[in-house]
Amino acid sequence: SEYIPSVILFIFLVKMDFSIISNWPLNQSPDNRLKLALLFVHLVIVFAILSPIISRLLSQFGDEKLKKFIGLPEVGKNITYIDFYDFLSGLALSAFYLTILLFSLKEVYEKTGWVIAGIYAFLMFVSSISIAVLSLVRYIWLFTKFNNYAYYSVALLASSMCMAVIGVAMNMVS
Incomplete structure (x- = not known):
């Protein structure tokens, strides 16, 4: 399955x-x-x-x-400001990677050709998304101790923030 x-x-x-x-x-x-x-x-x-x-x-x-x-936190750990800060830092790093990709792709394409540029774009994209996903997983892991409604609400909100940050990075470059 x-x-x-x-x-x-x-x-x-x-x-x-x-x-x-x-x-x-x-x-x-x-x-x-x-x-x-x-x-x-x-x-x-x-x-x-x-x-x-x-x-x-x-x-x-x-x-x-x-x-x-x-670096998953212990289940039952108290949620602190640092946890939220770590989540946003991961999103910022992900957006930074994506911004670098979008700014540098044209130059890589012109200097190396479409095959190397495609592999470069793929590797940078996967790195960016992986950083965002790991940050997201670490953050919503903190909320597993709460009931399902709280957990799903936080997961939806955090995922929305993740997509918004990546979307802003892409719009700033294009």
Whole structure:
């Protein structure tokens, strides 16, 4: 059951590729910007498809080691201002990475070509999103001791803040 989203994404990827190929004009070749965009989209979707396998590989390290690496707080820990500050700091770092990506992508593209630029964009994007997600997980972990309504409310609010910060970073650059 954990592989169902991966299968759905794979079907989506095949359908998307089939649609692009079948609707492409015969005597035209795609320009490098389109190739860059398609490479980036494919890398992100393939990463999402492989995420259950990556998750299994990470679980081999053991839950305690992973919790220690992420720095998950103890269940029942009192919530402090520093916890909120850490959450916002993680979001700011994520937005900073995304801003660097968007500012530097054109130069990387012009100097190295669409393949290297696509890989660069993918790696920076995954780094940015990973930092935001880890910050989000650490923050909402604090609220597991409360009832489900409080937990889900905080999770929704924090996720909204996460998306807003990333959206602002993208709009500032574009």
